[in-house]
Amino acid sequence: MSAIERLQALRGLARDAGLDAFVGVSTSYHNFLDPDPVLVATGCKPVGLSAFVLDGQGLLKVLVTPAWDVERMRRAVPDASIQGVDDIPGALASLLSSSKHIGIAGLGNLPFRMAARIRTAVSARSIDGDEMLRLAGNIDTAHRRAAAVKAVQIAETAYDHLLAIARPGMRERELAAELHVIARSLGADDNFMLINGSQHGRGITVAGDRSLERGDVLVVEITPSVEGQFVQLPRTAVFGEPSKQLVSDFAMLRRASLAGIEAAKPGAKVSWMADVMNRVLAEAGYGDYCKAPYMRVRGHGMGNIANQPGDVTSDNQGEIKEGMIFVIHPEQYLPTVGYVLVGEPVRIDARGAVPLTSRPGQLDVIGA
Template identity: 35%
Template sequence: MLANALRTALPGTEIVSATSLLDGVRMVKSDWELARMRRSAAVCAAGWDAFVEVLEPGLPEYRIVAEVEARIKELGAEDNFMLIASGKDEVRGMTAPTPRVLQAGDMVRTELTPQMDGYWLQICRSAVVGKPSEGQYRSFDLFNEAVEAGMAAVRPGVTAHDVAKAQNDVFRAHGYGEYCTSQYTRVRGHGHGLHLDETPIIEGNETVLPENAVFIIHPNTFTPLAGYHVLGDPVRVTADGCEVLISTERKLFHSEKGVSA
């Protein structure tokens, strides 16, 4: 409707889309924007702390999200996009919270994405209710290696394709390349800013990532090691690599609360 109104009001004038131009402008964050995203990073860390603190057998998924929401709203979060999944190696993705009750041995996965001053930032982590299994530890090691490979590929001028391929090549090297395809999950991260899901970090996307671009590196997907695994950190492209924007340790968290010895 707007385009037609412009064409009517401006006969003979060529109307072109500015979407790609604005996408490029939004990709590079100013110091003012980065200050707000660093506030979001602190809220991400606090939200994850609340997530782990509440885990115990018998707790429904929606109670976990309620605790996280309470913590981050106290800190000034305007909104929060959050997906979650609990269970063992049968889990193949995440959804909104359900009434499912946690059991000992479950791995609980989440993407936690608070909004502060209009800017979004995300943390991806997984935690186990009780002592992690060998498969869960092996899964973490695989995903952590992929995250580190993605970070090692980052520098000004690199493309989204390059960062995604670096992560996927880790899965391929370990014999899990099929789990990087569209049959499972092939997105290896995405941009952050005024929208929670901007430029996709995916093979085939030749978008150049300039200095001060902000995006999350997350090789989230299913493998038979421990089911769907979630792990990732938001980064800023620096002059010679990348800066991790969150302080939360990258490890396989676990809670012994309410778990019998």
């Protein structure tokens, strides 16, 4: 993915903060809930511990491990200076020896001792740069929008494949393998996925060895990435005719999802969006279940490039802004039917939240 606009934004943010160097360090873990600093600045996913340095003249230097990854990074980022190193903290200390005001992003994800070495080298001259990295990552570009749309198309195609092949007796891990193959074949560069079925689920987990049965409620989160832009598709299906209670509870959660989408407008607080969804559940008699351990969040940002607005919770006082791409999902455990997934990936434009899916999620029936 082109990182030109993000890099320009990062240069401006660093200049406005009075910095003469900005550093981002990546573990290459690629957590879909967090931005990857090197990916944000270069558009290229590192395969090992890596870092970038944006100096006072705006020139980009990238330090990579293992050293054999230098050629790949040079092809991806031809305008940057790429160097293979064995010791990232030591190389950073050398590069930053003359810098007086430094912003650093990504230290919180490093192993403790490694982060401590970097902090020791620059502590008196550095500030936390994580928020600047997030702001740069959230720049709304045509490239990022196109990647998100393609990722959603991949997720929907994978889910349609699930509906076509899932059957009682199939193991969860077999179904997960099928979806991974589909996602990769369609162009996903990563695919985080949770999937499991049960008669009364208490959560959602990675696929296991359990054989699916008639009457199971199957919950799945398909989370593919295209050029570093993740999206998430939360869906629920049932093997055989659903109970009236499941139909009713799913419809209630669907109303909560729609209320959250309607509330997600530029300038609104993230907490307001969460409260609106919680209110729908409270009115249905499930107010006591709008908290841990019955649910985690009502949605969340999507790294590896940007994770704004963060977790959709009642205590997140952040502001919803145009260009944000995240998932809204009032999914949770209900005492009547177990764990149910409902929600949509959205993008915020001037009007509000626009679902990126071609059709809203519904309670799908397999083999009725």
